[in-house]
Amino acid sequence: MSSSVEAITVLSSDGDEFKITVSAAKLSKPLNWMLEDVCFSDDCDEVPTIEVNSKTLVKVIEYCEKHAPRANSGASDSDAEELKKWDIEFMKMDVKDILFHILMAANYLHMEGLYDLACQTAADLMKGMTVSQIRKIFHIKNDFSSEEQEQLRRQHPGCSFD
Amino acid sequence: MNNLVLSPDSSKRYRHDVIDKKDVISELPDSLLHHILSFLSTRDAIRTSLLARRWKFLWTYLSDFNIKLEDRQKQIIHLFNQVDTILDKAKFIRRFSLVAFEDVNVDKVYYWIIILLLKHKIQELELSLDLRSPFLLANYSTVLKSLNVMNLELPCVLEVAGCVHFPCLKTLALHFITFVDETSAQQLFSGCPVLQKLTLDNCGWKNVQNVSIKIPTLTTLIIEDESDSILNCKVTIDAVNLRSLSYNYNFIIELIPVGLTSLADAYIDVSTIHPSLEQYTIPRAIRLFGGILHVKSLVLSKDALSTLSHAENLLSRLPTFHNLTHLGVDQEMYDFTGEALMDILEKSPKLEVLDIVDGFDQYFCSNGEVWTLRPAPHCIKYSLKFVRITDFWGRVAEMQFLMFLLKNATILRRIKIFCGESLSADLEKQAEINNQLQATRKGLPSCAIEFR
Known part of the structure; x- marks a missing residue:
């Protein structure tokens, strides 16, 4: 492949092929390394695999393509504002399913922006919620014994378990 | 853009490895959960310890704690217990902020500060307390080394011990404190050799006649006060690298700028001052302008221009602003x-x-x-x-x-x-x-x- 490639093909962990543009791949260090490998090795037929499932990879690539122009060239305040709104829409997804896959993928792909965005979104779901509401949203099982609960209640008198 | 380029039936192959009711969040690695908690308020973050065993100690790995008293009557005791719990359980505190306009026992505050400095080597300290008794900034020997940012909002008398030294302090903000005497004020300013940003907001200078803020690293100075009783106090600002000066002070003290050759921005904001005080304020205003002659950008707010306009022979008393x-x-x-x-x-x-x-x-x-x-x-x-x-x-x-x-x-x-x-x-x-x-x-x- 020549160095003038505009997009690279990658495989998801499910074995599906995806195309990602060079500028978008630059948002992730590991993707960028793959890109350099592909660009500098001639007749390399091997398509690199990314350990992220297809459903998540679609979203990750969507994020990269959206953020690439700004990351590569900088942008005005109004663009930043627009991008913020886009981020909020982008994160409107099922908590149990994609959010944590996105989080893990962003972590694995060293994508700071997406990582922070996913963590912020998870945190926003907890804000202002009672303990039992948070348990419900994230399906967290209360595994404290009654003694432990009593002890915690003493330690955090301002907080309620409900 | 559709990124999927192959396999028309690939959508069927999506792995559904998350069952609807599975607790996925608790399976995330600690570092990731810590990062999620860092986006929560301290209160909400600590509350997650009640969720389940997995969450019990996660918050103790947070490094920034911001505690604010919201409901006065109900929470004050809980709040102080919470501070004790945080100082005891947290592994490493980088920043600690306590905003509670309540009269606190000063000994308790000293205890907290010692723990924060000794155990946690805290970098940023912010205290807003309605302290009534005098507050002593003591010398905690080498432990003050870690402190980078200090913001004290304490409407009380501040005494600074003889050898207090903040070798790394970059940002210092003092609100509503009154210096107990000239030695304390001088000790504080002399003890911050690498300070970059200094805010003096409604500080009491009645016990100070002459103090010098000579800090070559200082780049930003903000001085604010709303009162209008003239004091016989001179504050010399000797800061060769000062770039930004914001002065909202009614000339109740005399500010003497020296060698502010790097000054880029100055914002001068003066409220209406009683005409009978003009004999004090006008010479002070003229002296201030004489000391900021290197400024590149100058904003005159409220009555700053009026104050100047009351000066006789203004033209001959103003310096030439060669860089403005x-x-x-x-x-x-x-x-x-x-x-x-x-x-x-x-x-x-x-x-x-x-x-x-x-x-x-x-x-x-x-x-x-x-x-x-x-x-x-x-x-x-x-x-x-x-x-x-x-x-x-x-x-x-x-x-x-x-x-x-x-x-x-x-x-x-x-x-x-x-x-x-x-x-x-x-x-x-x-x-x-x-x-x-x-x-x-x-x-x-x-x-x-x-x-x-």
Whole structure:
């Protein structure tokens, strides 16, 4: 492949092929390394695999393509504002399913922006919620014994378990 | 953009490895959960310890704690217990902020500070407490080394021990504290050798006569006070690298700037001062302006220009602002402040931008004579490029001012006019004003007049 490639093909962990543009791949260090490998090795037929499932990879690539122009060239305040709104829409997804896959993928792909965005979104779901509401949203099982609960209640008198 | 390029049936192969009711979040690695918690308020983050065993100690790995008392009556005891719990359980505290306007036992505060400094080697400390008894900044020997940012809002008397030294402190803000004596004030300022930003907000100087803030690393200084009782206190500011000065102080103390050769921005904001105090305030104002002569951008707010305009022989008492390129007046213009403005313009030979932020007063501006009586200053003739005027109605004084500029400013390129309410809708009147103004520009390079 020549160095003038505009997009690279990658495989998801499910074995599906995806195309990602060079500028978008630059948002992730590991993707960028793959890109350099592909660009500098001639007749390399091997398509690199990314350990992220297809459903998540679609979203990750969507994020990269959206953020690439700004990351590569900088942008005005109004663009930043627009991008913020886009981020909020982008994160409107099922908590149990994609959010944590996105989080893990962003972590694995060293994508700071997406990582922070996913963590912020998870945190926003907890804000202002009672303990039992948070348990419900994230399906967290209360595994404290009654003694432990009593002890915690003493330690955090301002907080309620409900 | 559709990124999926192969396998038409690939959508069937999506792995559904998350069952609907599975607790996925608790399976995430610690580092990831810590990061999620870092986006929560301290209160919410600590509350997650009640979710389940997995969450019990996660919060103790947070490094920034911001505690605020919201409901006065109910929570004060809980709050102090919470502080004790945090200081005890947290692994490493980088930043600690406690905002609770409650009378706290000062010994408890000392205890907290010692734990924060000794155990956690805290970098940022912010305390806003309604402390009534005197507060002693003691020397905790080498532990003050870690402190980078300190913000104290304590309406009490501050005593600073003899050998207190903050070798790494970059940002210091003091609000509402009163220095117990001159030695304490001097010790504090001398003990911050690498300070970059200093805020002195409503500090009490009644026990101080003479203090020197000599800090070569200082880049930003903010001094604020709303009171207006004149004190016999001199504060020398000797800061060769100071770039930004914000002064909102009514001249109740005498500020003596020394060697501020790097000053880029100065914001001077003075409230109306009783005329009987002018004998004190005017010399102080003149001295302040004498010390900021290197400034590049100057904004005069509230009554700063009025104060100057009450000085006799202002022109001869002002320094020449050789570097000043930007002047903003954030105060309604009157006839008498027009005179003072002309004096400043005359002393600013390189001015390029003039910004009249608050427009001209409706009643105290007559026929704009002030702009016709004197020859145009050097900067108007040879360096002024851009003028902005806000709250413009097209009255006589405003028109005279702009005509004066258009007639004399040879390289003026643009005037931006933000119209008052009735004018902003009246495009016909705007065109008429534009014609009238442009007519005075005859024989000079063109100048764009923009209405907003």
